[in-house]
Amino acid sequence: MKRFWDPGISQTILFVFGVFTFVVASFRTLVTGGLSGLYDNYWLFMVSFGCIIWLRYLRQRQKEADLLAEDARQAEIRKQSRKAGKPASKPKKRK
16 A cells, blocks of 8 residues: 655655745845845745755655665576576686
């Protein structure tokens, strides 16, 4: 049975939250104006930045897991494709 909370939906929510907080922070900064607006909404920019960094971290971990799974699958295919009576090939010694 498929889980409702797949990694894809959590990454989507994280991305949406990061973009939303950035847009809100930008709007509030423009409404307030000047550097005081930027100082007041700095925490929103940092929340947005943190969400995007966390998202990139999760995607990198997923990419590494996919590469490991692919390597394991390739090794299994190579193992099965060898002839049944023939052991793993070793280099022959030359005289």
